[in-house]
Amino acid sequence: MWDTLIINPMINALLWLYDFLGNNFFLAIAVFTIVIRLATLPTQLRQQRTSMKMQTMQPQIQEIQKKYRDNPQKMQEEFKKIGYNPAESLAGCLPLLLQMPILIGLYQAILIVLGSTPQSLLELSGRAYGMIDLAALLPITNKVGWLNLAQPDPLLILPALVLVSSYFSQKVLTPPTPAKDKNKSKKQQQEENPMAGVTQSMQYTMPIMFGVMSLQFPAGLSIYWILTSLIGVVMGYYVRKQMPGVAGPAIASAPTGASAGGKGYQEAAPASQEAPAGKAGRLEPGPTRAVKSGGGAQSKRKRRSAKR
Amino acid sequence: MTRCLDGDSLLYTEKRLIRQPAIIFFLIAAVVLSACSGLIANANWPGLSAQDNVVYVAYGPGVAAFDIAEGRELWSFPAEPNARVGFYAAPSVGEGRIILGDYGAPGSFFSPGVVVTLYALAADGSGSPGILWSNNSVARDRIVAAPLQVEDTVFVGTADNYVLAIDATNGAELWRFEAEHSIWAQPVYQDGVLYVVSLDKTLYALDAATGDLQWDLSFGGSIINKPAVGPDLLYLGTFDNKLHAVDVASGAERWSVDTGGWAWSGPTLADGVVYAADLAGNLYAVDAESGDVIWRQEETGLGEVQASPVVVDDLVIFAAADNSGDEETRQGTLLALNAQDGSEVWRERTPARIFTTPVVANDALVVVMNATNGLVFVYDLESGRQVGAPLMPAAAQQQ
Secondary structure, eight states, X not given: OHIIIIIHHHHHHHHHHHHHTTSOHHHHHHHHHHHHHHHTHHHHHHHHHHHHHHHHTHHHHHHHHHHTTTOHHHHHHHHHHHXXXXXXXXXXXXXXXXXXXXXXXXXXXXXXXXXXXXXXXXXXXXXXXXXXXXXXXXXXXXXXXXEETTSOOTTSHHHHHHHHHHXXXXXXXXXXXXXXXXXXXXXXXXXXXXXXXXXXXXXXXXXXXXXXHTTTSXXXXXXXXXXXXXXXXXXXXXXXXXXXXXXXXXXXXXXXXXXXTSHHHHHHHHHHHTSOGGGTTSOOHHHXXXXXXXXXXXXHHHHHHHHO | OGGGSOHHHHHHHHHHHHHHHHHHHHHHHHHXXXXXXXXXXXXXXXXXXXXXXXXXXXXXXXXXXXXXXXXXXXXXXXXXXXXXXXXXXXXXXXXXXXXXXXXXXXXXXXXXXXXXXXXXXXXXXSSXXXXXXXXXXXXXSOOOSOOXXXXXXXXXXOTTSEEEEEETTTXXXXXXXXXXXXXXXXXXXXXXXXXXXXXXXXXXXXXXXXOOEEEEEEOSSOOOSOOEEOSSEEXXXXXXXXXXXXXTTTOOEEEEEEOSSOOOSOOEEETTEEEEEOTTSOEEEEETXXXXXXXXXXXXXXXXXXXXXXXXXXXXXXXXXXXXXXXXXXXXXXXXXXXXXXXXXXXXXXXXOXXXXXXXXXXXXXXXXXXXXXXXXXXXXXXXXXXXXXXXXXXXXHO
């Protein structure tokens, strides 16, 4: 089942691209990545928008949670009114989960296509579709510059690029978290907004994890991951531009005196939502930058006073 | 579901809803990480060679020597198998030495890459053989092909496109020649010339003393198995479904015969006849000089033939892998034909698929296959019946 639905189509897609692109496996992987990303783009955009929307709704959600703590039924009704479904808060993780079967499948497909042992070559011959003239394509060229695409990068350049690109991708794709309230303990803030903690930690742990994994990945897989992250960065910026209410708080990281993600946040969001139609879809630099610089100065002042 | 919960429980449920996928993600990632340890990349079928009554099997975790006459294991190498290193290339035995190369060990975590080592072992007596020398600096990708010893020189092809000439007495590199792609086949030597085939579809004739290219000839398909060489002609099979004969003096093609599938297995030359097989299970006997087909057996029901034919007296024996059915129940077949007319003499099903060319030792056919009940199987040449119990390296049994 796994082979029929995932591995074999991937293998044959890579072989076809390799043939079409002048027997260049590097290009085949690059185009394959772009095709995969384009194929999953509508889903990912929808998930991304949902995820960011959920984040913008956090203040309202928390208000409702506090207000109707003892009346779950009413709480659900209020959630429904504002269009919040707790299950949708998982959406932020789904793009990553969606990547996993692709990543595992591509890992196996690359190793089989590059036929690094007689056994894998024999396996390839049994998996190639009839329309592909495998004998004419062999041997698949596995060397690009210093890289053997079937082996890890010995110069560690690709793992470093995986780490950096994954970080930026995570940073852009992760929904912005509401401003922290210094009056509340970390535990309190985590309890009030558990999603923020998880997304924040994933923003750092995922790039590190993939960077470390790519130390042992075939270089071809690292190339896939770098490209997919870069496309993710572009997609993330696009979604943020489409959702100006989200872009604001992402930049505004300083507390405004309200509770975490509370009033201060709520005031910032409508400001950009009320932007003229002509400016819709653009970042509103004025208010958000003002908040940022103010917050930065405030933070600096606090640090200075702490030193004293 | 959350409707029946109070506010605190709802928060708790929400946290769980968020954390669960994160945990699942990390678990999946852990599986990926462990799956990415190179097991798939390094797996291959066993390598087999023989001298007198002793066979040498590179079976993955190590190399083991078995005395076929006595039906016992003589030694295994390394003494403590290392799961990170794979041995699949058939060892080369001669001049009191056993030369073998490994598939390489992964480099350290922050120094990725493959460390491939070539070993020379002392082939005297039983017990774990001593290491005469080892060299881990000559190859950067796995050694798939069996090394070839010619007096005090070892020739070995590597998956990183090189054929290396190594001083067999001390492991020092003498020369190297780079092909366009991996070399998976053992080179052949005749009259001071080394013939090397590569996946790059080319046959190279090199001066064995210097490594200088004398001539090369390209074909329409990759070549992955050892050619057979006669006094005037060299014979090889290619992936463009052809069996070729090449003039060893000029490098010109003399004749070619179409096969019904990839000519994966190397041909065997005996008494002026070239015996060959293809992946579709077709078997051939071709006149070595003229290229005329003497007999051809199709629809043999053998499955895929990767192993080279073995010629013993008036028998030609083919070993095959039947890839139909479930993977767990797939078997192999040994088929003995009359070398003169191709008629069937005997046929024997084997407990697992056969990918490795069998050898003859102690007047019996020795076959290696990854069966659940053993690794080394001995078959009677006359009847094809299995002789004795299969042998398994002690180190593999412990695992």
